[in-house]
Amino acid sequence: MKKYFSPKNIRNYLIKRKIKNNNRFNIEWKDQNFNRIALVNLLLKHYENPDYLEIGCNENKLFDSVYxxxxxxxxxxxxxxxxxxxDEFFKNNKKKFDLIFIDGLHEYQQVRKDFINSYNSLKPNGYILLHDMHPRYIYEEYTPKINNTWTGDCWKLAYELSLQKHKMxxxxxxxxxxxFKNLGKKFELNDDNFKKIKKLDFNFFYENYKLFDTISLSEFKKTIKDKYN
Ligand SMILES: C[S@@+](CC[C@H](N)C(=O)[O-])C[C@H]1O[C@@H](n2cnc3c(N)ncnc32)[C@H](O)[C@@H]1O
Known part of the structure; x- marks a missing residue:
């Protein structure tokens, strides 16, 4: 009872009332047994003696499963x-990686920084994977976190990259x-875009969904051999 009425819960409740919104993707992620762990291990299979970096590990659900x-x-x-x-890690890092999984602080500004630093630490033909890129409803996306399941606003990076024709x-x-695969293209993000995109909210993602290059698991499995090998 005490926990239910904590200042944080009251704050979250008040924000939720203020931003009430019905836009929603009806996706049940639990229906798919093929998850991030399977994907990381699948991609690592294509390298000989690969180097893997994970940003944000928490209970090591993924980290311990990377074989x-x-x-x-x-x-x-x-x-x-x-x-x-x-940030502290990348400041002194000289190592290059075949696969980097970004899953730290789920705020656009930090994810963007993690992405740029990761790109500079990626081997040719290496991959960057980013978790939580698809929010389903406004509370799940709202940043800072107000909801139990939280993707944050990482999706804004996918949008920013699409504006500069970088494929994610x-x-x-x-x-x-x-x-995102390192195809050796010169890479730079534009800070003016960043400032504009930072102000967007979930409704932009929902209403402009066609701009995002989403791919189903079955399509991805079909294309992985020609596209990513
Ligand atoms: C969603 S969890 C990671 C889950 C894990 N990758 C997995 O798949 O099981 C997010 C983690 O990011 C960490 N984190 C938060 N800010 C971070 C930062 N600036 N740099 C690295 N990790 C951060 C948190 O401590 C937390 O453990």
Missing amino acids: IDNKIGVDPIRGGNIRLTS QIIMIDFGIGI
């Missing part, structure tokens, strides 16, 4: 094997997994 020797997990609080924030697909599993 390779060379793996680094960065988290300031728990999980992984390096106790730093992603969103695989329709496990709260949406963004996938």
Whole structure:
């Protein structure tokens, strides 16, 4: 009872009342057994002796399930094997990786920073994967967090990349997994775009859904051999 009426819960309740909105994607992620763990292991199979980096590890659900020797997990609080924030880690990092999974702080500005730093630490033909790229309703997306399931506003990075013709697909599993391959193209993001995109909310994602390059698991499985090998 005490917990139910905590200042945080009251604050979240009041925000939810204010932003009430009916736009909703009817997606049940639990219906798909193929999740981020399966995807990471599938992609790592294509490399010889791969190097893996995970940003944000928490209970190591993914990190412990990545069945390779060379793996680094960065988290300031728990999980992984390096106790730093992603910014602190990248500041001194010289290592390059075949696959980087970004799943730290789910706020656009931080995800964008993690993405840029990851890109600079990616081997040719390496992948960046990003968790939680597909919010289903406004409370799940609202940032800072007000809801139990929380994707944050990471989707804004997919939109920003699309404006500059950089390809990021969103695989329709496990709260949406963004996938980006290093094809060696010169890469720069524009800070003016960032300022405009930061102000957008879930309704933009919902109403402009066609702009996002979403791909179903079955389509992804069909194309993975020609597209990503
Ligand atoms: C959603 S959990 C990660 C789940 C994990 N990747 C998995 O798949 O099981 C997010 C984690 O990000 C961590 N985190 C928050 N801010 C971070 C930052 N600036 N740098 C790295 N990790 C961060 C949190 O401590 C938390 O453990």
